Amino acid sequence: MEKQFNLQIALESLTLIGIGIFLMYLKVSNALGYYVRPDYHLLTFGVGIFLVIVGVCSSFSSLLYFKNPKKSWRISIPKVCALIIIIFILFVGVVTPRRALSAQLASLRGTNQNLLVGTHTNSAASSDQGSPLLQANKSESYTIADWIRLFSVDPEPDNYIGKPVSVIGFVQVNPNQTFTVSRFVITCCAVDATPIGLVVDQKVSELHSDDWVHVTGKLKVATINDKRQAVIEPSEVQKISQPADPYLY
Amino acid sequence: MIFFSFPLSDYLTIFFSILIEAIPFVTLGVIVSSLLTAFVKDEWLLKMIPKQKFLGHLVIAFFGCVFPVCECGNVPVARRLIEKGLPVSQAVTFLLAAPVINPIVIISTYIAFRFAPEVVVLRVAISFVIAIVTGLVVSLHKHPENLLTESVAEACHHHHEPPKFLNEKISVFLGTVRHEVLEMTTALLLGATIAAITTTLSRETIVAIAQTPLLATLAMMILALVMSICSTVDAFVALGYLGRFPVSALLAFLIFGPMIDLRVISMLKTTFRWKFIFMIVVLVSEMIIISSIVLNFFGR
Numbered sequence: 001m002e003k004q005f006n007l008q009i010a011l012e013s014l015t016l017i018g019i020g021i022f023l024m025y026l027k028v029s030n031a032l033g034y035y036v037r038p039d040y041h042l043l044t045f046g047v048g049i050f051l052v053i054v055g056v057c058s059s060f061s062s063l064l065y066f067k068n069p070k071k072s073w074r075i076s077i078p079k080v081c082a083l084i085i086i087i088f089i090l091f092v093g094v095v096t097p098r099r100a101l102s103a104q105l106a107s108l109r110g111t112n113q114n115l116l117v118g119t120h121t122n123s124a125a126s127s128d129q130g131s132p133l134l135q136a137n138k139s140e141s142y143t144i145a146d147w148i149r150l151f152s153v154d155p156e157p158d159n160y161i162g163k164p165v166s167v168i169g170f171v172q173v174n175p176n177q178t179f180t181v182s183r184f185v186i187t188c189c190a191v192d193a194t195p196i197g198l199v200v201d202q203k204v205s206e207l208h209s210d211d212w213v214h215v216t217g218k219l220k221v222a223t224i225n226d227k228r229q230a231v232i233e234p235s236e237v238q239k240i241s242q243p244a245d246p247y248l249y
Numbered sequence: 250m251i252f253f254s255f256p257l258s259d260y261l262t263i264f265f266s267i268l269i270e271a272i273p274f275v276t277l278g279v280i281v282s283s284l285l286t287a288f289v290k291d292e293w294l295l296k297m298i299p300k301q302k303f304l305g306h307l308v309i310a311f312f313g314c315v316f317p318v319c320e321c322g323n324v325p326v327a328r329r330l331i332e333k334g335l336p337v338s339q340a341v342t343f344l345l346a347a348p349v350i351n352p353i354v355i356i357s358t359y360i361a362f363r364f365a366p367e368v369v370v371l372r373v374a375i376s377f378v379i380a381i382v383t384g385l386v387v388s389l390h391k392h393p394e395n396l397l398t399e400s401v402a403e404a405c406h407h408h409h410e411p412p413k414f415l416n417e418k419i420s421v422f423l424g425t426v427r428h429e430v431l432e433m434t435t436a437l438l439l440g441a442t443i444a445a446i447t448t449t450l451s452r453e454t455i456v457a458i459a460q461t462p463l464l465a466t467l468a469m470m471i472l473a474l475v476m477s478i479c480s481t482v483d484a485f486v487a488l489g490y491l492g493r494f495p496v497s498a499l500l501a502f503l504i505f506g507p508m509i510d511l512r513v514i515s516m517l518k519t520t521f522r523w524k525f526i527f528m529i530v531v532l533v534s535e536m537i538i539i540s541s542i543v544l545n546f547f548g549r
Contacts, residue, residue, distance in 0.1 A: 012427050019272065019434065026269065035266035037482075040273065047273040050280075051430065058423045082435040089438065093265050099258035187489070188482040190266030191448055194489060 008076065013059035015083045020051030022090045033245045034098050036189040100246035103172045103209040106182050106195035140166040140216075144183045145248040147230075148196045157230040160219045165232050168243060171204065171211045172197060179204045181215050181232070186247040193247065199224060199231040207239070214238045264445035267477060268437060271321045271512060274479060275433045276426075278322025282329040283425035287411050287418045291333045298339065306384045309339045310377055313347030313354075319480045320348040320507045321437075324516040325429050331520070332404045337393035341529065342384030344517075348480040348507035349376040358503070361484035368496060371544070372503045379504065379536045386532060396525040398518075433516055440477060440515030447475045447511075456493065465498035466541040470534065473506030480507035497544040501537050508533050 026032045027045040036044065142150070144167050150160075169181035172195075182197030184190075200215055201222060207213065217234035224231070285294070298305050316326055326347075327340045335343075348354065350373060362368040387393070394402045412418050455472055459465035469490070478486060483506050487499045509530050517526050 009424075009427075012431055015431060016427050019430070023269070023272065032269070034262060035269045040270065043273045044269065047276045051276065054423055054426050054430075058427045061420055061423060079431075083431065085438065086431070086434055089268075092261070096258070096261055099256070099262065101262055102256050102259050104256070105259050187485045188478045189270040190262050191270075191444065191476050192478055192486045 008079070009061070010059055011080060011083055013055045015055075015086055016058070017052050017055035018087055018090055020048045020053075020055060022093060023048030023051070025094065030244060031098050033247070034100060034190065037186055037249055040189075100170070100242060101184050101190060101193050103170055103182070105193075106170075106172055106184065106197070109193075109195050139163045143167060143248055144169055144181065144196055144198055145185055147198060151230065157221045157228050160230040161221060163219045164216075165198070165219055166214070166216045167198065167232075168212070168214050168240065169197060170242075171207050171209055171213055173204050173207075173209050174199065177203050179207060181213060184247045186249055190247075196248075199229070200234050200237070201231050202234050202237060207237070212240050212242045214240050260445050263448055264441050267441040267444055267512065268434075270479065271437055271441075272430075272434060274319050274322045275325070275437065275516075276322075276430055278318040279325045279426055279429040279433065281316050281318060281322070282325040282429060283422045285326070285329050285333065286425045287422040289333075290411060294330070294333055295335070298335070302388060303385070305336075305339055306342045306381050306388075309335075309343045309384070310346040310350060310380050312343050313349070313351035316347065318347070318351075319354070320510070320513050321433075321479070321516060323347045324513070324520065325433060328401060328520045331397070331401065334405070336388065337396055338384045338386075338388035338390070341387050342380045345383055345508045345529075345533065346377060346380035349373060349504070350380075354480050354507070357481055358484040361488045365496070368500065368503070371500055375500065375537075375540050376504050376507070379508070379533060379540075382536065383529060383532050387529075396521055398520060398522060401520050432519055436516045436519050437512060438515075440510075440512040443515075444475055444477045444511045459494060459498065462495045462497060462545045463538070463542065465494045466501040466538060469494060469498040469502040470505045470537065473502045474510050476506070477510040477512035478506065483507070495545065497541040500544065501541050504540075505533065505537050 023044050026035070027041055027048065032041045032044060142165070147165070147167070167181055169183045172180040172182045174180055178199065178201055180197040180199050182195050184193040184195050186193050198215075199222070200217075201220070214237075215232055215234050216236045216238075217232045219230045220233045221228055222231045223229075298308050313323075316323070318326060323344060327344045330343065331337060331340045355369065355373060358369045358372055359366070387396075390396065394405065397405070412421055455468045459468040469487075473483075476486070483503060487502050490499060490502070514526060514530070517529075521529075
């Protein structure tokens with residue numbers, strides 16, 4: 001075996017290091033929350049570190065003794081093109097501003113009030129002791145997902161009249177110019193994002209789709225599209241900036 | 250047109266979410282496959298599998314318990330097994346069975362469907378049968394090497410013994426990881442692009458199609474194809490459709506998704522020819538539709 005510098009391996013190693021750094025960067029800059037569920041964050045970071053280590057070691061091996069017997073020593077143009085595409089996509093991933101999924105997508109997927117959501121807290125789990133859903137006087141601390149889960153357990157809107165509400169979400173404008181305060185719920189990653197929301201009985205006025213708001217008020221019953229449901233009678237609608245973790249789980 | 254009315258950021262977010270979710274699992278699969286290359290002798294591996302055809306497929310269907318990787322991780326593993334001398338038909342059984350018949354997926358399905366354990370049993374049992382039947386059908390092919398891409402077919406002719414010395418083993422391990430992670434990532438880009446474009450299309454349309462149980466099954470299969478989510482968590486996604494769809498349709502989602510989705514198809518292309526991939530897709534779809542009809546007959 002002879003010492004020989006190999007450009008192909010060097011380029012591949014650099015791309016691998018690039019992928020690893022990309023995954024680590026997303027974790028460090030708290031951007032992973034836009035893409036995958038929290039359980040995966042540590043694994044993603046770990047794999048990032050692993051890829052960087054492999055990349056660094058194998059870039060040494062591009063300079064050192066051990067020839068990989070399976071590889072030819074020439075540069076393969078299609079492979080290098082693939083590497084360039086990967087690097088370009090990583091670059092796009094780093095430079096494009098991170099945005100949560102939009103209200104338009106929410107409208108198209110249909111903001112569903114009756115969906116049984118959540119991975120570890122489905123309706124069976126939420127009846128466990130210590131669930132916030134059973135602490136009736138703390139309804140201000142419920143997220144939109146908690147409310148929707150509660151509605152799926154007990155769908156009768158009359159039971160919620162007068163309950164205090166304080167939720168954060170983005171604005172989805174309704175056809176009658178009121179709005180829905182919505183969030184996306186993620187099971188695995190942004191692919192399966194499902195929008196959920198509570199209707200707010202107030203004209204949108206100066207609010208726009210995708211504005212993030214903090215809505216406080218009380219629940220009341222209204223009939224929308226021939227369906228009786230609990231809606232928010234707001235006492236205050238405050239515009240806020242997008243939270244660091246835009247999705248619910 | 251609704252299609253173009255989304256902000257570009259939605260496509261990008263979904264595209265990257267598929268990619269970022271898949272890369273760690275692909276890497277785990279590549280690590281397994283690279284360890285096999287660098288440290289495991291071919292004959293050790295082949296000794297574990299009975300010579301008799303049916304028994305061989307039966308044993309290989311449980312390999313997911315030994316190499317617990319989900320559907321994106323097991324493509325590099327299957328390819329390595331083929332290169333180490335496993336028949337193509339048994340590799341197909343492994344590819345189809347392993348994403349469901351492994352402890353992680355069974356446990357997560359059970360957690361999601363605690364209140365309906367029959368879903369867990371049926372998911373595992375039907376996946377098992379489909380994987381074995383598909384494998385046996387493939388085993389009837391007279392020239393299985395024609396089903397493989399040229400580079401894989403060629404690699405099968407060489408004998409790959411792991412190197413003797415530890416430093417060489419490590420070098421081979423590193424080289425294989427580097428090469429396969431990049432190859433699979435490249436393949437993923439295509440699958441992620443198509444999936445991103447199609448998942449921004451209306452999901453309610455798919456739900457609206459599902460007027461009869463059979464249509465519901467087809468709708469859920471399309472959803473599984475497009476969403477390309479990992480078999481370790483798909484049970485929780487299926488849970489969201491409980492009540493709106495019959496159990497048979499949810500099962501179609503849970504069985505079809507791990508075997509076939511856009512992401513898997515794009516990665517299978519690194520190993521198999523298009524014609525063969527298409528044949529597997531058709532076979533698997535047919536059997537899922539049939540089993541769904543049978544389940545409907547029993548009122549599920």
